[in-house]
Structures are given as structure tokens and as C-alpha cells.
Amino acid sequence: METTQRTDQQRSADRRRRELLEAADRVVLRDGPGASMNAIAAEAGITKPILYRHFGDKGGLYAALAKRHTDALLEALRAALDAPAERRERVEATLDTYLAAIEARPQVYRFLMHPSEGGPQSDQGFDVGTHSTPLLRRMGEELAEVIEERVDLGPASHLLARAWGHGIVGMMHAAGDWWLGERPCSRAELVHALADLLWGRLAAAGDKLGGPAF
Amino acid sequence: METTQRTDQQRSADRRRRELLEAADRVVLRDGPGASMNAIAAEAGITKPILYRHFGDKGGLYAALAKRHTDALLEALRAALDAPAERRERVEATLDTYLAAIEARPQVYRFLMHPSEGGPQSDQGFDVGTHSTPLLRRMGEELAEVIEERVDLGPASHLLARAWGHGIVGMMHAAGDWWLGERPCSRAELVHALADLLWGRLAAAGDKLGGPAF
DNA sequence: GGCTACCGTTACCGCAAGTAACATGTAAGT
DNA sequence: ACTTACATGTTACTTGCGGTAACGGTAGCC
Numbered sequence: 001m002e003t004t005q006r007t008d009q010q011r012s013a014d015r016r017r018r019e020l021l022e023a024a025d026r027v028v029l030r031d032g033p034g035a036s037m038n039a040i041a042a043e044a045g046i047t048k049p050i051l052y053r054h055f056g057d058k059g060g061l062y063a064a065l066a067k068r069h070t071d072a073l074l075e076a077l078r079a080a081l082d083a084p085a086e087r088r089e090r091v092e093a094t095l096d097t098y099l100a101a102i103e104a105r106p107q108v109y110r111f112l113m114h115p116s117e118g119g120p121q122s123d124q125g126f127d128v129g130t131h132s133t134p135l136l137r138r139m140g141e142e143l144a145e146v147i148e149e150r151v152d153l154g155p156a157s158h159l160l161a162r163a164w165g166h167g168i169v170g171m172m173h174a175a176g177d178w179w180l181g182e183r184p185c186s187r188a189e190l191v192h193a194l195a196d197l198l199w200g201r202l203a204a205a206g207d208k209l210g211g212p213a214f
Numbered sequence: 215m216e217t218t219q220r221t222d223q224q225r226s227a228d229r230r231r232r233e234l235l236e237a238a239d240r241v242v243l244r245d246g247p248g249a250s251m252n253a254i255a256a257e258a259g260i261t262k263p264i265l266y267r268h269f270g271d272k273g274g275l276y277a278a279l280a281k282r283h284t285d286a287l288l289e290a291l292r293a294a295l296d297a298p299a300e301r302r303e304r305v306e307a308t309l310d311t312y313l314a315a316i317e318a319r320p321q322v323y324r325f326l327m328h329p330s331e332g333g334p335q336s337d338q339g340f341d342v343g344t345h346s347t348p349l350l351r352r353m354g355e356e357l358a359e360v361i362e363e364r365v366d367l368g369p370a371s372h373l374l375a376r377a378w379g380h381g382i383v384g385m386m387h388a389a390g391d392w393w394l395g396e397r398p399c400s401r402a403e404l405v406h407a408l409a410d411l412l413w414g415r416l417a418a419a420g421d422k423l424g425g426p427a428f
Numbered sequence: 429g430g431c432t433a434c435c436g437t438t439a440c441c442g443c444a445a446g447t448a449a450c451a452t453g454t455a456a457g458t
Numbered sequence: 459a460c461t462t463a464c465a466t467g468t469t470a471c472t473t474g475c476g477g478t479a480a481c482g483g484t485a486g487c488c
Contacts (some may be wrong), residue, residue, distance in 0.1 A: 036462080037477085038475080038476095046435090046437090048478095049436080049437080049438095049477090050435075050436070057476080058475095088417070109327075127469080140388065140392060147416075149409055151420075151421065152421060152423070159398060159399055160410070163389055163393075163411075164407065166389045167301075168385065170389060171382065171388070174350060174354065174384020175377055175380045175381040176382050178354060178376075178380040179377075185377075193370075193378065193381075196374070197377075197378050197412070198411070198417065199416075199417040200417055200418070203302070205365045206366045207365065208365060227465090250443085250444060252445095260467070261467070261468065262446080263447075263448095264466075266446065267467095272446080275488080
């Protein structure tokens, strides 16, 4: 029958697709996001047109590649976020999970967040904004849902939760990016600093003596 | 003498440079960051090699272009940040300044933050990560300095201030990006929501009833 | 054997970054 | 006035990438 054939082919195509993605992963992680389609094809032992048959265009390949890593990270974050613990513990665990992930595989992280600055030849890399934002956005939405679901924020809760979700994710991202670049302290210290910030320590701290007027 | 000559030529070269930058600005803001060097040269009424003589390569042009806008934005932020007012007022003013800036000129904003997604043809755009990060980084460092200088944070103040500086900037950026895309509320509302977050309202809020165990 | 469908290739197009080599105007040195 | 030197501009080219069209085997089915 046709259906069984179709599924067989589908199966084989899916396997091939996974192989290609793994090859692409290797190349991108080695050569940076500037990796050319030719290079990826070569790594996979085939030639360009096949890549295009599977992924449409370079953006398609990028998207597929990014989705794999993104999904993995999001799953880890969800676990930390949904753990049955006190709020601050959960927040710290989530921050730590994120930072641990980008610390463990900075190549992947840089690929997802800052494509096109990989190798020495920073020619035209992958299409960045179009595909890197989604990770932050998804994380923000996810966090927003958890906040709205768990925290009592009164009437404007929906708006607040979403603003906070995106804001907190951005905070985590920017601080993590800075930390990964300079390594100014241990992971735990950064987690603590950020949690303190979220816990209102900025508002609670006193003015420094000798400051300007007032 | 040679020196006077040099300065004269320098002057003329600088003027030319400024003209070229303005032309580049027009093109980039019109065609998106995918604008080709040819197009920019044409807009300026000259040809490619001249651009290369002035800016080295495309990254150089991008950097020069970004620096102009970045400097302008940073100056506005500094003003809001240094105003002689209470802390929360200053924070809100700074957030509002930033949001107002990206609201007023989204094209510029998108160019600085998310290059390479401009026009319908999202071919290879400018070199992104290499040059977009600096804005966030500079803002983070700037904010960190102000925090450390003004807020009494105890012994680990240097580290805390830097982590917070980058974190807060990241929060502002991510929330602003989301807000600019969806416009889910007024600017003032977002400012308020973010300031509330920084003021520890997340920690102070109660758990929602009917939540999971515990 | 012939037909179709798939997997793969070579060879090409278009286009953009970046460069080399050449032309020209203009100011100073003699 | 003639030459030298230099900045300014050009045309024409190379290289390399994304993307595609057209062709070539090789299985199964009739």
C-alpha cells in the first residue's frame, strides 16, 4: 500500500534528518555559527542540495538545530521551576540550572544567543535575530505562566506576570552573558546576587554616605 | 607645514565621514540592516571602495553607526540616572527614558539590537552579536557604576553592583523588546510593573490559593 | 525490458564583501 | 610653469556563499 510505503520513507527520511542535524551540530560547534552549508554537507558526507531538500534553506536548518537545544534547556528549566519547594528556592534553582547549562556548553549557548561571532572569520553567519529571540521569548512566556499560576498578584496579574516573566528572563540572560564572559565570581555567588536583587534588596539598601545632594 | 595640512585634511575627512554615516543611516533605516555596501555607497553618491577606505570593512561601518546611536541613548539614560531625586523615582525615570527611546525610533532600536531581520529579504545582514552586545554591556557597566557609587551594599558591593547593573539592564531590554512587539500596555504601566519587580514585590506577594502541594 | 520515484551528484546563477589598479584634481616645492 | 605627491574617486575584478536546475544512478513495480 501507499500508506505503509509513505511511513517507511518518512521513517527513513526522519532518520536521515537526525543524522544531518547531528553533523550540522558538530560543524557549528566546531567552526562557530559562520559554518557554511558546504561545510555542513561535507561533514555529513553529502552535498548541499540534499541539505536544502531536507531543510528548505539555511534558516530552516538553523531553526531545526536551535529547536533541539532550546527544547532541552526549556525542559530542564521547567523541572527546576516546578519543583515543590519554597519560592526563593525555586527561583535560585532555576537561575542555577540556566547558568549551569550555559556554563557547561558555552558553544551551544553562543550559537543560540550570539550567532555570527563564532570563528575568526566573522563573515555572514546564520540569521540571528529571527531565530535567537524565540528562546528568550519562549522562556519569558513560560515563566510568566508559572508566575501567574502560582503567585497572587491581584487584579493586573496577567500583565504583571508577563512583564515580570520577560524581565526576569532578560535579567538572567544578560547577567549570565556577562558572567560567562568575565567569570567574576562563582555560579552560586551570581545566583545569590540575582535572587537578592529580585528579593528587593536594591530597594532596601541605604544610600551611600557622601553621595550627592539630599 | 605638515601638521596644519594634516589637520585640514583630517577635518575634511571627518566631515566626509560624517556625511557617509548619515547616508548609511538613511539606507539602513530604510532598507533594514541587510543593506548592502553598494546601496549605502550609492545613497552617499559615491562607490564602495571609498566606504572601505573610511571604515575598513562592513563591521567598521556598523560599529561607527552603532556608536552614534548608542552614545546618544547612553547620554539620555545618564541624565535620568543622575537626576537629584529619590531612588525609585530615578529608576522609573531611567526605565521610562529607555522605553521612550525605543518607542520613538523602533527602527534604530531594531538595528542596534536585532540586526539582520530587517526587510523582507532577510539575507545576510550586518554582523550582529559582535556589535550589538556592546550597547547592553556599556549600559550594564554604566548602571553598575552608579549603583556602586550611590547604594550602600556592604562588603561585596563591587560584585553585587555589577551583577545587578547587567541584570537590570537585561531586564529592561527583554521586557522592552517584548513590550515593543506586543504593546500589551502603556509605557507607564510597564515602567511601574518593572519598578515593582525591582522593589521586591515578587518576594512579598503571597502564594495563590489552590496551588500544588504545600 | 521499461516506468516511476528517490537519493545523490555536478555545474551553474546571482549577489555581496572586499581589493587591485588605474584615473584625476589639487596643492606644494623647485 | 613643471613636477612631485597625495587624497579622492572610479572601474573591474576575485572570492565565496546561498540557492537551484539539470542530470545520473538504482531500487522496486508493471
